[in-house]
Amino acid sequence: MQALLNAIAQMHNTTDAHRVFHGRGGMYPGEEHWTLDWFAPVWVLTSFKTVTEVELSQCQSALQARWQALAPGQPLNWVFQCRNAGQTETRLMAGSVPEPHRVIEQGACYLVHVMRGQNHGLFLDMANGREWLKRHALHENVLNLFAYTCAFSVVALQGGAAQVVNLDMSQAALAVGQQNHRLNELPLKARFLGHDIFKTWGKISKMGPYGVIVIDPPSYQKGSFIATKDYIKLIRRLPDLLEPQGHVLLCLNAPELDTAFLHAQVAEAAPGLRFVERLANPEAFNDIDPEKSLKVMHYQNA
Known part of the structure; x- marks a missing residue:
């Protein structure tokens, strides 16, 4: 999962919702199951197969380190979703998710819901x-x-x-x-x-x-x-x-x-x-x- 960790280490704190890492595209062999999205102020990490708690701990450490550099003193908010064998599990890993959760893209505002379902609204x-x-x-x-x-x-x-x-x-x-x-x-x-x-x-x-x-x-x-x-x-x-x-x-x-x-x-x-x-x-x-x-x-x- 080194490519994912590298992407986290290079993330920017922007206002627009966007994808940070797209393993699904096959550009990073062995990491096809990972995606990472930014729905400010929440990071949403998704895996399309079961992963270990050790791997999630590595992601937690990488996200925490990068967030401290990007937004010192602000809490890290991140959600993990696992989609495997037709089942979906979503967990709040740290911080909180605003309710309602509004995000910005190209000057437009949208409601999203990252804690339920596979489609988040945008x-x-x-x-x-x-x-x-x-x-x-x-x-x-x-x-x-x-x-x-x-x-x-x-x-x-x-x-x-x-x-x-x-x-x-x-x-x-x-x-x-x-x-x-x-x-x-x-x-x-x-x-x-x-x-x-x-x-x-x-x-x-x-x-x-x-x-x-x-x-x-x-x-x-x-x-x-x-x-x-x-x-x-x-x-x-x-x-x-x-x-x-x-x-x-x-x-x-x-x-x-x-x-x-x-x-x-x-x-x-x-x-x-x-x-x-x-x-x-x-x-x-x-x-x-x-x-x-x-x-x-x-x-x-x-």
């Missing part, structure tokens, strides 16, 4: 996608599918969007999304629809057309969305939902599905869309095989 690997949307949202009608806690909606409105339609099956996630909008004192130009996307096309269409559509689904969620079966159903709807020259971000976080999968789906279901670029992931999320990492693909309507 996907750090999508930071560049949010930055892209903020730049492309001015005066646009934006559709945010699989909106989760509506981070895309927050930045779209910060970027001057005319309206954002957020759609997600989880009412609880959308409720957090509404709180995120209030936290950022945004204009009342967002709608929050807690519906099954595949049963809501009529309502979605009536609120269109859209200048920008973001599709960021789970890769596999039984009973909700399976990328290999359902993604093409979304893509097939895009020509009717997009304005002429409208933009779409197709996102996919499934290591087993590469960019060719999305290109083939678009070619079959929406051949009028033109591929523009693949957005780079944040540098911290470097992967030895980019085809296995998060894919954020920008297409534009004819």
Whole structure:
């Protein structure tokens, strides 16, 4: 775990939430199970396999030493989460976690919950996608599918969007999304629809057309969305939902599905869309095989 310890020793105390160490990318052989994230003022260490108390003690010592250098006199707050064999255990290792826990990213404020669940309320690997949307949202009608806690909606409105339609099956996630909008004192130009996307096309269409559509689904969620079966159903709807020259971000976080999968789906279901670029992931999320990492693909309507 030397690479993880080295990353801890080089950490900076910044205000923005970000990933510090990304073993999952395979750049550090033998340390693929580790990740470390900064959700100020809390460090969140995650292991995707069982680790020893000795290893956790080493991490504790490294974090404590670095924190004393970065913030003398301030308490160290850190959480450890183990995800192994379908089970998740989360432990507060030192200090405390604020409640509510608000974090900052690129000038936006979000609620997170690092002590429960595997998804903490903000996907750090999508930071560049949010930055892209903020730049492309001015005066646009934006559709945010699989909106989760509506981070895309927050930045779209910060970027001057005319309206954002957020759609997600989880009412609880959308409720957090509404709180995120209030936290950022945004204009009342967002709608929050807690519906099954595949049963809501009529309502979605009536609120269109859209200048920008973001599709960021789970890769596999039984009973909700399976990328290999359902993604093409979304893509097939895009020509009717997009304005002429409208933009779409197709996102996919499934290591087993590469960019060719999305290109083939678009070619079959929406051949009028033109591929523009693949957005780079944040540098911290470097992967030895980019085809296995998060894919954020920008297409534009004819």
